Amino acid sequence: MAEKVSVFPSKSFFVSTLTRDIELKDAILDLLDNCVDGILRHGQKHLPKNAQKPYDGYWAKIDISPTVFVIEDNCGGISKNIAENSAFRLGRVDVERDKDLPTVGMYGIGMKRAIFKMGRKARICSRHEEDSYCVEISPEWLSQDENWELPLNPATDTLKTDGTRIEVSDLYENISRQLDSKDFIDELHRDIANFFAIILDKGFKVFLDTKEIQPADFRLLFSDDFSSTPQIQPYAYQAEISGVSVKIVVGFYRELASVTEIEKEVEEEQELPTRKSDNAGWTVICNDRVILYRDKSRLTGWGVRDVPKYHTQFIAIAGVVIFTSNESLKLPLSTTKRNLDTSSEIYGNVLNRMMDGLKEFTSFTNHWKGREEETAESFKKMKLAEPSEIVKSIPKWSSLRGSQAKEEKFVPLLPKPSKEKTKRRISFYRSASQITKLSEFFFDDTDVSPSEVGEKCFDEALKKARGKK
Amino acid sequence: MSGRNVAYQLRPNKHVERLLFVELLEKICQNQTSSYAYISMGGPQLDDHRLFYQTLGITKLFSFEEDAIVYKRQLFNQRPSCIKCLPIPIDEFVSEFDSFLENEAISDKKLIVWLDYASTKRREQLIEYQILLDKLQEQDVVKITLNANPKTLGEAQSKETQDSLFKRRLEKIRGEIGEYLSPDITSDDMTGLRLVPVLCHAVEVAAEKGTNARSRLKPLLLSLFVYQDGEHQMLTTTVRLTNNSDIDQYKANLNWEYLPSSWQDVTKINIPALSAKERLVIESQLPVVDYSALHDNLPFRLHTDENISLEMLKEYARHYKRYPSYFQVVL
Secondary structure: OOOOOOOOOOHHHHHHHHHHOOOHHHHHHHHHHHHHHHHHHHHHHOOOOOOOOOOOOOEEEEEEOOOOEEEEEOOOOOOHHHHHHHHOOOOOOOOOOOOOOOOOOOOOOHHHHHHHHHEEEEEEEEEEOOEEEEEEEOHHHHHOOOOOOOOEEEOOOOOOOOEEEEEEEEEOHHHHHHHOOHHHHHHHHHHHHHHOHHHHHOOOEEEEOOEEOOOOOOOEEEOOOOOOOOOOOOEEEEEEEOOEEEEEEEEEOOOOOOHHHHHHHHHHHHHOOOOHHHHOEEEEEEOOEEEEEEEOOHHHOOOOOOOOOOOHHHOOEEEEEEEEOOOHHHOOEOOOOOOEOOOOHHHHHHHHHHHHHHHHHHHHHHHOOOOHHHHHHHHHOOEEEOHHHHHHHOOOOEEOOOOOOOOEEEOOOOOOOOOOOOOOOOOOOOOHHHHHHHHHHHHOOOOOOHHHHHHHHHHHHHHHHHHHO | OOOOOOOHHHOHHHHHHHHHHHHHHHHHHOOOHHHEEEEEOOOOOOHHHHHHHHHHOOOEEEEEOOOHHHHHHHHHHOOOOOEEEEOOOHHHHHHOHHHHHHHOOOOOOEEEEEEEOOOOOHHHHHHHHHHHHHHOOOOOEEEEEEEOOHHHHOOOOOOOOHHHHHHHHHHHHHHHHHHHOOOOOOHHHOOHHHHHHHHHHHHHHHHHHHHOOOOOEEEEEEEEEEEEEOOEEEEEEEEEEEEHHHHHHHHHHHOOOOOOOOOOOOEEEOOOOOOHHHHHHHHOOOOOOOHHHHHHHOOOOOOOOHHHHHHHHHHHHHHHHHOOOOOOOOO
């Protein structure tokens, strides 16, 4: 009989490779993803009372300290059977699980990766219907390569509702330092508000150190009266592509920035990064999870094809892309679930439509450059609405020629300024001290912006010229 | 600098290229011309539209034109009546593609689109071509003409060395269409001859970018010509969106003599200028197998170099049926 060689994996290999490529923040967000997938499974048996707020009544509480990390939820818990056979396996064994649910769990690695990223010791307790148990990971177990089983014991302190509580301690030094940092906690707070915005908006509550997190706002301006054209309205697209539902809405979330505002912003940006552009850009959502937040890069079409690169003048443009599928592997998600898989064919197709829409609004912005105030009235007639509400309000969609994928779009006929330019832009440089002198002379204030000083000089000179006539 | 306003009668090589396009379209359409619509920029005289109506029988013909003067001349010259002239730039056709087809009730037609550019705005042109390809469907055909005159990238200034001029041209083309260029091009590629493969590569990249969202469809290359009338060296290429699995069969069935083997397989059209008497002498002996014998027996030479003269004769023989004849007419 042939002799055998051992190919058993070492735990330290798993721990170091699994955790190397993920940031602590993303590892924590993975744990929240698991909560949401839990809600969806629980929702199969306990149908939500309000279809618009399917996550209503569910919560997750995260408590952070330099010595221990705890996340507890009431999202249905893990059955003992799943715990014994798959939940703690490194990698998903049951690919059929969740096949009819729009979850984002793909590889069955999130919880383990998060725990291994943070510390050497963990206690995972869960209550699911009749089951109530705890699984413990110890530093000793982590160092034993031959032992690949974990003890599952009946819970001593049963959770009050069906749910899961994960406690990680014996934290690594770098993790402990991050969990002690106000800056890290603020960033985590913002990321949860941004990346879980849709889920929070649909009723899920997340508490970070007892503070409830409010969702980010992705509303866009639109008018429910579509009868007059041309008018400012968002561009919209919807399709069913190979089992994935896609919706795109892009438009303005605020009025156009004036030349003065742009100049000020660009000037300030050169000194210190500002946050005014934070709300511009594309947000990509997969199965209710935001995976790309307010992106302004080539990834979402900025600076690609005929679309200009992002610039402060486009500060008013924002868009949302919503992918939904019961087959999470078909979604354009990277393995970290917080980024796009740009090689996905479905995203390539959708990106072209995103650029078509984006181009409408960059062109509009460019057409009205220097005449922004003429568009103000149109903006006043509009109101902010959720992208899904805008999609529902569109009265007439156009189909795409020859498309196999039930593709439809709404392309707004945006107002164009008359070709005859009645206004010209004047721009010039003068020394700062001269501008300050004029600022004081005209406004009794040395801090008025250079463009306002320039405008005043022009107006005064014009008055004088007219007076001479 | 462009060849936009030079009439066909002054551009014999363009004339031959255009007839080659008609021959290709005859093979593509295969007597089903009623299922096709033709969209292009017709110029003041709408020559192409008229030709495609007369030879192919296409009746859904559209011309886009942004120049108000040219548009008014189109309306004056419009013949046949089925040509629809639109005072709209071609980029608006590309951006409003679906609504245009819907409004004109041609969404069910196969499209033949000719982006007949002559200006040197190559970046905008390649982007339009790319966006158009993204919107086209299987069996649609798109042809693009690009200005391939290296002088449009820079002309020699007084006392400027060739090396400096070519570097300047390289910098300019990289600034213009860098994302479509091969990273290994050098200033040596900035000659008339070597700029052609550089631009072929750029069009290939644009075609790929325009179709890569749809793995099932491929831009099947059907023609790749370069010609020059006077200063105006132009590159033209035609692709048909074809299902991956049908490509080999389609190529075999097409039986098209000028089918390129790759994006670098360019056919140059360079017909010699011959007198009527010279043409008649040559044509009276065509077709032949042995061009050397024909050449030896001719009482004249087309070039001082014997080999070049023989090549010019072959080029004439290749295209003599498409050779334009010009006559002076007193009106």
